[in-house]
């Protein structure tokens with residue numbers, strides 16, 4: 001974390017209400033360039049809704065979001081993406097009947113600047129962005145396959161490829177390893193580290209604790225729309241409120257072993 005200078009992302013007291021439910025209830029988060037920030041918490045804690053508000057999928061009820069020094073609170077998702085903020089979704093989000101390459105072409109075409117829809121035509125720059133993103137996630141050899149045929153891991157990779165094809169400064173990953181086996185989780189973990197090495201800033205939501213804690217430089221735990229913990233990954237299992245509301249004693253024990261032995265146990 002950086003103490004001086006301008007934050008890449010600054011979320012101040014963000015609120016999102018659905019009727020009487022405050023799904024996000026005063027969340028503040030500052031993200032500095034080059035960080036990987038992890039967000040955990042029980043089902044229904046408001047993690048995805050927080051992502052939805054920050055990335056412009058749904059409007060905030062209260063609070064402010066600044067990105068690269070510019071207020072983006074009231075902007076739509078398309079404009080926010082064009083400013084350099086991309087995301088993936090918990091459930092697979094892709095055009096099923098199109099090929100892998102066509103899906104990424106669309107992300108590359110619309111994600112970086114305002115583009116006309118009627119004269120949709122892919123230039124060299126867009127094609128190059130697509131091929132680069134395909135190669136980066138290791139999907140070049142499946143570029144001509146229809147998305148509907150893809151296994152779960154490839155669908156996760158496709159969402160990441162689509163996001164990075166927009167050339168973002170910050171990437172939000174919503175449960176990038178949900179539904180994957182241990183080998184596949186390791187594969188995505190390596191990919192996220194590669195993204196960090198490329199200079200990308202990452203904010204991720206994940207329930208798989210070994211993934212969340214091994215990758216993140218800082219972790220937030222949410223509960224009932226609020227932040228109940230913010231600190232180092234090694235401090236998560238030491239926090240009595242987090243253990244009581246989220247982890248339970250069994251996971252706490254495994255995480256302590258994880259940090260004591262320096263290897264994945266959960």
Ligand SMILES: Nc1ncnc2c1ncn2[C@@H]1O[C@H](COP(=O)(O)OP(=O)(O)OP(=O)(O)O)[C@@H](O)[C@H]1O
Pocket residue numbers: 018021023041042043044045046047048049050090
């Ligand atoms: N569009 C909506 N309309 C009404 N309520 C909603 C809507 N979207 C989310 N909620 C509610 O807001 C709360 C927070 O949901 P959210 O999906 O953000 O939680 P989460 O922490 O991401 O959960 P999970 O880990 O299960 O994905 C839940 O009670 C959910 O039912």
